[in-house]
Amino acid sequence: MHDHGPGHSHLSETEARVRALETLLAEKGLLDPAAVDAVVEAYETRIGPRNGAQVVAKAWADPDYLARLREDATSAILEFGFTGRQGEHMVAVENAPGRHNLVVCTLCSCYPWPVLGLPPAWYKSNEYRARAVREPRKVLDDFGVTLAEGTEIRVWDSTAEIRYLVIPERPAGTEGWSEEALADLVTRDSMIGAGLAKAPEGAA
């Protein structure tokens, strides 16, 4: 059960208002509806967490790339061509044994769109925004993530135009894997810090 806002009658009111606004803006020449379709399709089909997964996989597999990512994540991520709106200034933060990073935006819902696509509803929820800074360990419980006792938790509140990408720990048993195979283990949530990378199939 989750909350996407008020109930159905209110929602159909909202739907009608959205349509009316679009009609009005188009009538006045303030909006091209075809551009709305095109930009949404761009984010639904081309710009998503698969981008970030490629960055993480390369960081795991290629020590030189990891060094470049640490030095200047914006440029290192641009090597893949990933940049643009909401990813102008990137910083990579690495998980390690005994250290976990978690990203939030308490004031709105800032999120690194070029590498992760559009933010999920939970990231934009009042619950996550309120609680992630105050009780990150309890929030991680909601995601089924339990960290070893004594693990340091670094929460990053994205208050500027710097966007943080979490580099999750590389799962054990993946030595020698290709970047492509590694990327399949990198979930969106793991790059926010709300999850861990997947263990390889068949691993304990």
Add this chain to the structure above:
Amino acid sequence: MTRVHDLGGVQGFGRVPWEPDEPNFHGDWERRVLGMNLVAKAPEGWNIDKGRHARERLHPVTYLASSYFERWLEGLVLRSVEAGWIDEAEIAARIGAPSPEAPPDPARVDAMVERFSTRVPYDRPGTEGLPTPFAVGDRVRTGTADPTGHTRLPAYARGRTGEVVMRHGVHVFPDVSGNGGGEAPTHLYAVRFDAAELFGDEAEPGASVTLDLWHPHLEPAS
């Protein structure tokens, strides 16, 4: 104190509404709202900070009861109304009118990918006239001001002492640009605060929060 969008640390909220394999949108109207916000004409001098401030100015009860895309909808209405381009009566008059339909156009999708994959940075070259920046490792204390306008210093981090852990260079300062005062670029830092400094005895052990804060938010702490 402050506006309700400033949610960090606010108590009483329940479980995070996580769902596995969540879709990008939970209704077609959300698609339209996102797309309209990205491509509708914006008023002269509009910027990302003014956009955030428009959503922050929603009535507190409306803000808290609204979903993200409802806030984006009302932020877009507000900016278009304030520009003098539309009014509520005109929206109301079009309720139930047929929506404009646009056929899919792959070439335009390509063009949008290119447009939104173009980097428009927020850092600004030059440090002339700026104060001497803090250094990584410096202890700093945040201000206690509670401004009526847009600010990126959340209430939970006001009047707290932390440590500069990164220097991000000189960036546009939203506390000015979001209020129509120009870019006012200044030094931007990542500042780390122990959770106990922010939330007291009940803070989780071993936790910290790092915020990006601008030079005017900070003063040296001994």
